[in-house]
Amino acid sequence: xxxxxxxxxxxxxxxxxxxxxxxxxxxxxxxxxxxxxxxxxxxxxxxxxxxxxxxxxxxxxxxxxxxxxxxxxxxxxxxxxxxxxxxxxxxxxxxxxxxxxxxxxxxxxxxxxxxxxxxxxx
Numbered sequence: 001x002x003x004x005x006x007x008x009x010x011x012x013x014x015x016x017x018x019x020x021x022x023x024x025x026x027x028x029x030x031x032x033x034x035x036x037x038x039x040x041x042x043x044x045x046x047x048x049x050x051x052x053x054x055x056x057x058x059x060x061x062x063x064x065x066x067x068x069x070x071x072x073x074x075x076x077x078x079x080x081x082x083x084x085x086x087x088x089x090x091x092x093x094x095x096x097x098x099x100x101x102x103x104x105x106x107x108x109x110x111x112x113x114x115x116x117x118x119x120x121x122x
Contacts, residue, residue: 001028001029002026002027002028002029002039003026003027003029003036004024004025004026004027004042004048004051004052004062005024005025005026005027006022006023006024006025006046006047006048007021007022007023007024007025008020008021008022008023008047008067009021013047013067014065014067014068014069015067015068016067017045017066017067017068020067022044022045022046022047022066022067023041023042023043023044023045023046024041024042024043024046024047024048024064025038025039025040025041025042026038026039026040026041026042026081027039039081040081040082041081041082042077042081042082042084043064043074043082043084043086045066045067046064046065046066046074047064047065047066048062048063048064048065048102049063049102050062050063050102050104050105052077053105053106053107053113054107055075055107055111055113056107056110056111057078057111058078059075059076059077059078060074060075060076060077060078061073061074061075061105061107061113062074062077062105063089063102063103063104063105064086065100065101065102068092069092069099069100070088070090070091070092070100071088071089071090071091071100071101071102071103071117072086072087072088072089073086073087073089073103073105073115074086074087075087089103089115089117090117100117100118101117101118102117102118103115103116103117103118104116104117104118
């Protein structure tokens with residue numbers, strides 16, 4: 001079993017990347033020792049709150065926020081744990097008075113997806 005976790009320096013995940021060193025990592029559970037250990041880096045400068053969803057192609061899709069709070073969708077993870085292609089959704093400051101939050105993605109029949117983006121007012 002794998003779990004995704006954000007790893008960062010200092011208090012809170014958001015802020016300048018050179019200070020936060022934010023990364024999304026995968027951890028593996030070992031039944032024998034009953035402990036979690038780092039399995040590998042998934043993506044640099046990334047945090048997410050919702051589980052990846054499997055697409056009809058066999059790839060995975062997962063929402064990502066970076067340290068400045070921009071929202072991106074990552075697609076991949078099939079070839080290796082760190083093989084992802086990023087697709088920007090909305091950046092901080094792109095929509096006046098709105099702070100983008102986590103994107104929730106649902107794969108649909110026929111290969112398309114439905115997404116819902118949480119928006120917070122600044």
